[in-house]
Amino acid sequence: MKIFISLETGILRSVKSWKGIVIVWLCSLLLVSLVAIPMKGALKSGLGNSMITEKLANGINVEVFADLGTAFRSLFSYFSTGLFMVLFVGFLINSFLSGGLFDSLKGISGTFSPVKFFIASAKNFWSFVIISLIISLAVILLAILIVVIPVSIVSHAESSSEGAALKTGIILTSFFLLILVLLLLVADYTRAWQVSHDKNECFKALGFGFSQTFRTFFSSYPLMLILLVVQLLYGWLVLIVLPGIKPVTEGGIVLLFILSQFLFFIKILLKVWRYGSVTKMMELHFERLNRGV
Amino acid sequence: MKKFVIIIIAGMLYMIPGRSQIINKEPLSIRQTGYKIDAKLDPLTKTVTGTMEAFWVNKSADIVPDIQLHLYMNAFRNKKTTMYKESAGLLNSKDQNSGWIDVKSFTDRNGSDFTRVMNFISPDDGNPFDQTVLKALLPKPALPGDTVFINMVFETRLPSITRRTGYSDDFYFVAQWFPKFGVYESAGMRYATKGAWNCHQFHANSEFFSNHSVYNVKITVPKEYVVGTGGMLIAESDSDAEGKNKTLTYRAEDIVDFAWTAWPGYAVFTDKWQHIKITLLLPKDRIEQVERQFTAVKHAMEYYAKYVGPYPWPYLTIVDPPAKGARAGGMEYTTLFTSSSSYLVPAFIHFPEMVTIHEFGHAYFMGILASNEFEEPWLDEGVNSFWEERIVDHYYGENSGLINHPFLKIADKSLGRLSYVHSEGRQDVTNNEYSWNYPHRTYGMMSYDKTATWLYTLMGIIGEETTNEVFREYYKKWAFKHPSGKDFVNVVNEVVTRIHGDKFGPDMNWFFNQTLYGNGLCDYKVTNIYNKKLETLKENLSDSDSINKNLLSMDRQYKSVVELERAGEVMLPVEVLVHFKNGDELLESWDGKSRFKDFSYTGNREIEWVKIDPEFKIRMDVNYINNSMTLNPDRVPLRRLTNKLISFMQFFINFISL
Ligand SMILES: [Zn+2]
Numbered sequence: 001m002k003i004f005i006s007l008e009t010g011i012l013r014s015v016k017s018w019k020g021i022v023i024v025w026l027c028s029l030l031l032v033s034l035v036a037i038p039m040k041g042a043l044k045s046g047l048g049n050s051m052i053t054e055k056l057a058n059g060i061n062v063e064v065f066a067d068l069g070t071a072f073r074s075l076f077s078y079f080s081t082g083l084f085m086v087l088f089v090g091f092l093i094n095s096f097l098s099g100g101l102f103d104s105l106k107g108i109s110g111t112f113s114p115v116k117f118f119i120a121s122a123k124n125f126w127s128f129v130i131i132s133l134i135i136s137l138a139v140i141l142l143a144i145l146i147v148v149i150p151v152s153i154v155s156h157a158e159s160s161s162e163g164a165a166l167k168t169g170i171i172l173t174s175f176f177l178l179i180l181v182l183l184l185l186v187a188d189y190t191r192a193w194q195v196s197h198d199k200n201e202c203f204k205a206l207g208f209g210f211s212q213t214f215r216t217f218f219s220s221y222p223l224m225l226i227l228l229v230v231q232l233l234y235g236w237l238v239l240i241v242l243p244g245i246k247p248v249t250e251g252g253i254v255l256l257f258i259l260s261q262f263l264f265f266i267k268i269l270l271k272v273w274r275y276g277s278v279t280k281m282m283e284l285h286f287e288r289l290n291r292g293v
Numbered sequence: 294m295k296k297f298v299i300i301i302i303a304g305m306l307y308m309i310p311g312r313s314q315i316i317n318k319e320p321l322s323i324r325q326t327g328y329k330i331d332a333k334l335d336p337l338t339k340t341v342t343g344t345m346e347a348f349w350v351n352k353s354a355d356i357v358p359d360i361q362l363h364l365y366m367n368a369f370r371n372k373k374t375t376m377y378k379e380s381a382g383l384l385n386s387k388d389q390n391s392g393w394i395d396v397k398s399f400t401d402r403n404g405s406d407f408t409r410v411m412n413f414i415s416p417d418d419g420n421p422f423d424q425t426v427l428k429a430l431l432p433k434p435a436l437p438g439d440t441v442f443i444n445m446v447f448e449t450r451l452p453s454i455t456r457r458t459g460y461s462d463d464f465y466f467v468a469q470w471f472p473k474f475g476v477y478e479s480a481g482m483r484y485a486t487k488g489a490w491n492c493h494q495f496h497a498n499s500e501f502f503s504n505h506s507v508y509n510v511k512i513t514v515p516k517e518y519v520v521g522t523g524g525m526l527i528a529e530s531d532s533d534a535e536g537k538n539k540t541l542t543y544r545a546e547d548i549v550d551f552a553w554t555a556w557p558g559y560a561v562f563t564d565k566w567q568h569i570k571i572t573l574l575l576p577k578d579r580i581e582q583v584e585r586q587f588t589a590v591k592h593a594m595e596y597y598a599k600y601v602g603p604y605p606w607p608y609l610t611i612v613d614p615p616a617k618g619a620r621a622g623g624m625e626y627t628t629l630f631t632s633s634s635s636y637l638v639p640a641f642i643h644f645p646e647m648v649t650i651h652e653f654g655h656a657y658f659m660g661i662l663a664s665n666e667f668e669e670p671w672l673d674e675g676v677n678s679f680w681e682e683r684i685v686d687h688y689y690g691e692n693s694g695l696i697n698h699p700f701l702k703i704a705d706k707s708l709g710r711l712s713y714v715h716s717e718g719r720q721d722v723t724n725n726e727y728s729w730n731y732p733h734r735t736y737g738m739m740s741y742d743k744t745a746t747w748l749y750t751l752m753g754i755i756g757e758e759t760t761n762e763v764f765r766e767y768y769k770k771w772a773f774k775h776p777s778g779k780d781f782v783n784v785v786n787e788v789v790t791r792i793h794g795d796k797f798g799p800d801m802n803w804f805f806n807q808t809l810y811g812n813g814l815c816d817y818k819v820t821n822i823y824n825k826k827l828e829t830l831k832e833n834l835s836d837s838d839s840i841n842k843n844l845l846s847m848d849r850q851y852k853s854v855v856e857l858e859r860a861g862e863v864m865l866p867v868e869v870l871v872h873f874k875n876g877d878e879l880l881e882s883w884d885g886k887s888r889f890k891d892f893s894y895t896g897n898r899e900i901e902w903v904k905i906d907p908e909f910k911i912r913m914d915v916n917y918i919n920n921s922m923t924l925n926p927d928r929v930p931l932r933r934l935t936n937k938l939i940s941f942m943q944f945f946i947n948f949i950s951l
Pocket of ligand 1: 652
């Protein structure tokens with residue numbers, strides 16, 4: 001029952017915070033455009049007035065890109081450094097904005113106010129950076145320990161069959177994903193706790209995140225699992241729909257842009273739903289404790 | 294019962310070395326060499342010991358004083374061999390156990406000992422540490438028509454698996470393992486001006502040149518091993534009382550090399566194409582790849598039978614080595630070849646199919662048409678790559694032969710072309726080079742990819758049907774012989790003039806001189822288009838007259854010009870498609886010889902765009918982008934790409950952030 005209350009409240013509060021989602025969406029669009037638009041310019045000048053673009057009608061064509069010669073090499077290095085930049089800046093921006101988001105999702109928060117949003121973002125920034133950094137490192141470390149190392153040991157063993165490495169990989173990856181659910185719970189509880197406290201105490205928050213995750217394991221874990229499955233299914237749907245759309249007119253391009261941005265907006269909404277649901281779950285737990293007292 | 298009788302008869306025939314037919318009714322090649330080998334594999338010492346009776350017939354008009362044999366396995370004997378030097382940095386010598394072949398005894402049929410009159414020679418580089426060619430003086434020179442019989446006992450220690458051959462754990466791929474005759478070339482054969490042995494050392498980048506031979510091979514291995522060979526199994530028996538080992542007897546006819554594999558882990562599958570029995574050996578956990586392998590090889594068989602000539606043996610063995618023996622993958626021994634698949638390769642990646650189609654193709658280019666791969670690798674690898682690319686793209690998608698995924702499609706021919714046109718060493722050397730003379734790792738790019746690319750270009754010029762006819766004729770004329778590059782060129786010249794008269798000139802030598810024997814680049818480009826409004830009398834009429842205005846627009850005159858340039862050295866005839874704004878199109882031809890070429894038109898039409906080689910027939914062209922120009926560029930594909938890039942990055946960041 002607690003799960004459904006949390007899910008319901010989570011979605012209501014995320015919709016209420018739609019302006020926050022718009023802010024996140026706009027920032028991401030601006031950020032990636034900083035890389036994508038100059039790349040488009042470079043590609044455009046590389047292709048000149050050639051009609052070879054006809055060969056791009058069905059998507060990426062290796063011969064066209066390779067024939068760009070040196071232009072392609074600089075395009076590629078631009079892409080890789082650009083992607084790295086987007087990842088780094090994106091990490092910071094996300095840490096910043098999720099402070100505001102978590103704050104706006106609290107039960108006691110009234111109507112959404114952009115000013116309050118940015119104040120909360122700024123106030124929680126360093127805490128959120130450290131929390132995100134620690135949890136992200138934990139995820140990477142666990143992936144290496146649980147999946148990468150054992151699979152490489154199995155695949156290098158001469159006596160084992162080829163399938164063995166893959167089978168081990170599948171089993172260990174599933175196991176890792178189950179642990180990942182826990183880590184995401186910790187991340188969310190930690191951040192939900194932090195925004196409800198005035199002082200920036202990220203390590204105390206992390207401590208709370210861990211203990212809360214295990215204290216409420218039997219309600220929290222299924223909650224997170226449901227939320228992640230929905231996100232995964234949605235991601236899969238997008239992956240099927242978007243690449244298949246190949247407009248050939250200017251109008252089609254505009255429609256594609258609107259559709260892809262709408263789909264991405266929903267993707268952010270789903271994540272905020274997760275934040276909201278976990279926040280509500282925490283509040284329910286506190287209410288029960290208070291009633292108990 | 295019937296099977297038993299056949300085995301008995303076959304067994305009897307086995308006693309007579311090589312003179313009678315078992316597999317095909319009639320010999321496909323001249324019986325010039327034959328081998329009868331009794332070999333035993335010792336898994337403990339990684340050694341194959343063998344006794345061999347072999348013959349060589351002097352088919353020339355020369356008196357030949359000696360014989361020369363390949364002892365390939367000595368290439369792995371030490372780190373100073375020619376093969377090692379040539380693979381500097383490419384062979385991982387740390388985990389490399391050496392291999393060698395020792396000649397324990399060597400006599401002629403009458404028992405006279407060759408070991409005292411034999412020595413190692415290094416005809417290619419004089420390397421005193423290379424022992425891959427053995428020369429032995431005959432007790433008396435071989436007169437024309439004489440047959441030289443030799444008896445040998447040899448011991449081959451296999452290296453841990455490396456170039457083409459060796460062992461890995463309990464997996465064995467036994468190739469280049471027995472002493473094999475070189476080819477005696479008499480004057481007039483290929484490029485020979487006087488009779489001599491053509492017996493090259495073992496190089497990093499070369500494989501075959503041998504006479505078509507008859508093989509009777511007995512192989513003894515521990516009972517649990519599954520064996521595959523380039524021969525046909527004609528008998529199987531226990532070889533010791535305890536039943537620990539088994540002996541398998543094989544027969545092969547008209548092939549240029551005999552290789553075999555043994556591994557307890559193989560699963561065996563069979564299939565048929567027409568009357569040809571196909572046997573596939575692969576690791577047990579790769580069963581989901583079986584259908585893909587069979588389908589691919591049957592595609593190749595169908596295509597070759599239709600456009601080149603028949604595969605004349607009733608059997609074929611495909612070996613898909615396990616991961617630990619992957620370095621044996623992708624090799625060709627005519628009636629046996631190794632593929633290269635792996636566990637769960639997704640269906641949209643056709644790499645395993647590509648390897649299978651390529652290696653099967655060598656049954657034609659090298660196996661049947663036994664060119665000299667040492668001296669003219671393009672005639673073997675290049676011609677075969679051309680056919681591989683055609684077949685892979687034909688059956689798996691003209692634009693998606695190699696990779697066919699909604700996100701990414703790559704044609705086999707695209708990779709071939711890109712490897713050549715964007716290689717830094719594309720002009721370092723021509724295609725007309727011995728395999729070990731290619732500098733700076735250009736061997737693969739030149740022998741495989743440049744050749745395939747100019748063969749596609751040739752096909753673009755003379756047409757697909759004429760190209761097929763060229764290869765049918767090449768097969769008809771040269772099957773089971775030793776064609777050279779000039780023989781191939783002669784066939785092209787003959788077929789092209791037969792079909793097209795002098796449309797392309799008296800011969801096609803102008804093409805080969807630039808492509809096969811030249812190192813120039815081919816690059817045609819559009820440098821400019823313009824439409825210049827011409828001053829006409831009517832323009833001086835009064836503007837206020839509306840009738841005049843109408844007339845004016847109808848009769849507006851332009852000088853419309855496209856300016857083209859030959860930016861490379863290679864001159865090839867090209868088509869030029871000119872498109873006008875009113876929808877008219879003109880297909881012009883340009884012989885491609887002059888440095889610059891303009892097409893200009895006067896009239897009321899304005900040019901909108903122009904394409905040189907609109908159908909991409911000249912695949913040698915190193916840059917397709919400058920082949921066309923438009924005054925009205927379509928930016929939609931570019932915007933779409935940008936759009937998708939933006940979405941991709943947005944979702945990606947969202948996915949990895951907490
Ligand atoms: Zn090959």
